[in-house]
Amino acid sequence: MLTYSIRRLLIAIPTLLFISLVIFLILEMAPGDPLADQPLTVPPEVREKMRAALGLDQPAWVRYLLWLKQFFWTEPLHLVDSLLGTGFADPAGRIVSWQFRAPAMDIIWQRLPQTLQVVGLAYLVGVIIAVPIGIISAYRQYSWFDNIGTFVSMVGFSVPTFFTGVVLIIVFAVNLHWFPSIYDTTLKVTDWESFLKQARQMVMPVTVLALFNASQISRFMRASMLDNLQQDYVRTARAKGMGEKVVVLRHVLRNSLIPVVTVIALGIPTIFGGAIITEQVFKVNGLGQLLITAIYANDLPMVQTLTFIFAALTVLFNLIADVLYGVLDPRIRYD
């Protein structure tokens, strides 16, 4: 298992390098000029200096290697510095966002808590409601509970999140005034009052995303439970005189959770990057929104860094899911 994990980690390195190159090339091929919206009155020689200040006068491969060095060498060093108070990194060498005129990683760290709070909580809630629904649906297959559950989950992943979000806003924020329609990111939770306020503004975005996640995960849970309920060992367990509770919750559930756990692990990277639309609907100031504004503003270093972080998370959680599968299921041996 250990050798398998190490081998996968080693394969991940060229994959990530290749992905970063692909992202860089897409950005490079793009015709957009980051200095396009400068006034025409700026003299050409000043314009040249501005290009040089952004590093745009260098050839593409130099800029790519520079980004690699910044991302894999300067930024980790800076992280060590800020944690331990040492002085390894040269602060001038960090990845600088063009629109904020500040290090890109600092802004990403600022935005991360909002995204994790809203999207992470929604994922958690989704998993917590999906698993029991999946279990009951499968155990009572074709009952009214199963039929309603199947229909709701079909609706859940067919209705796009931007529409559910907007409908919730119209009903609960505009007509009923129960929840605010815009997420206030400056709110600091200091006492009970502000905690309630924070909870109220999180209800709608969390509901939208949790419904979407729960409908997908409950389908997997149901399918996996159904597969296991028909196995011989279930009949054996029943024949031994075990109670239904033990059979379903101990024998069947444990086995059916194996594929579901990997599905859940595979979904985790989308917590960071996939909620772009929900963040946009509720004006949550998170990573998805940061990416959208960076794309609009032609902020190439920020776009490159963010997209690469999303890709790295996807590769990492793919690996974790595969390893988890091997750990949880003794029938699977990678070596």
Added chain:
Amino acid sequence: MTEASPARVEAAVRPPRNQWWDVWDQFKTHRGALVGLVIFGAILFAILAGPFLWRLDPTYVDPNPVNMLKLRNQGPSLAHPFGTDQLGRDMLARIMAGGRVSIAVGLTAMALSIFLGTLIGVVAGFFKRMDGLLMSMTDLFLSLPLLPLLLLMVTLFREPLSQALGTETGIFLLIVTAIGVTSWMHTARIVRGEVLTLKEREYVLAARSIGTPSRRLVLRHILPNVMSPIMVSATLGIANAIITESALSFLGLGFPPDFPTWGRILFDAIDQMQLYPLRVILPGVAISLTVLSVNYIGDGLRDALDPRIRGR
């Protein structure tokens, strides 16, 4: 009487049934899929035949400013059953026009993604030499962050393409290509798996032994047998493409404002959703109904095409 009853004679004489009739029989038993098929058919009919019955121009803005101001933001009435939008354009006509674009994008993007997926899956499964390379490429695509990349591609290339090919064609091609190129991976994996098992079957060996060239082996013997998983992923691909297109339009990165799609109509109505919620609800319901019915059709097809379930 020794004479056989007419029914038995007919049963004996009846020519062998096409397997697609069996599939249809199984499909009919899936109630959700049947309802989905009816709803999707109704939507298709409404957006294709609707403009011949409802002859208002979806992009018509009254040139007289006074009339235009009067016509803006009307509620439902006989003249405009779905009301009018912020420029006084008829919403019913806009929804029908938007549906045509949205579904056209969905179908074309699905066709591209299925073509790429099948091609890569068949080549990887059939030719051992290409397998490693193509499958690691598939894995690579699967680990790309797709929505951010789609956004990037669309923002970066919309200007030059719409200048080169005209706004509508350029953006249509761009969005269809972007969605197709980022959604073929699952089809490729499924097709490769199927081809790998089919390749070892005796009839393929027999065909090979009489000297059938690889190309005809693939086209005549392998491809018809992987049609069922391809059809299922094609149906699900339409739903996926419609959602992606409307998400892009919703973020303001899809089609231009005077070229309605369902996502774009919804996006345009967001600013005034507190005053005119109907304008948000209509395109949203249209998208959701279409995707839901297509997903149900896919579900029913999956059951109908699975010979292990069929006939039970």
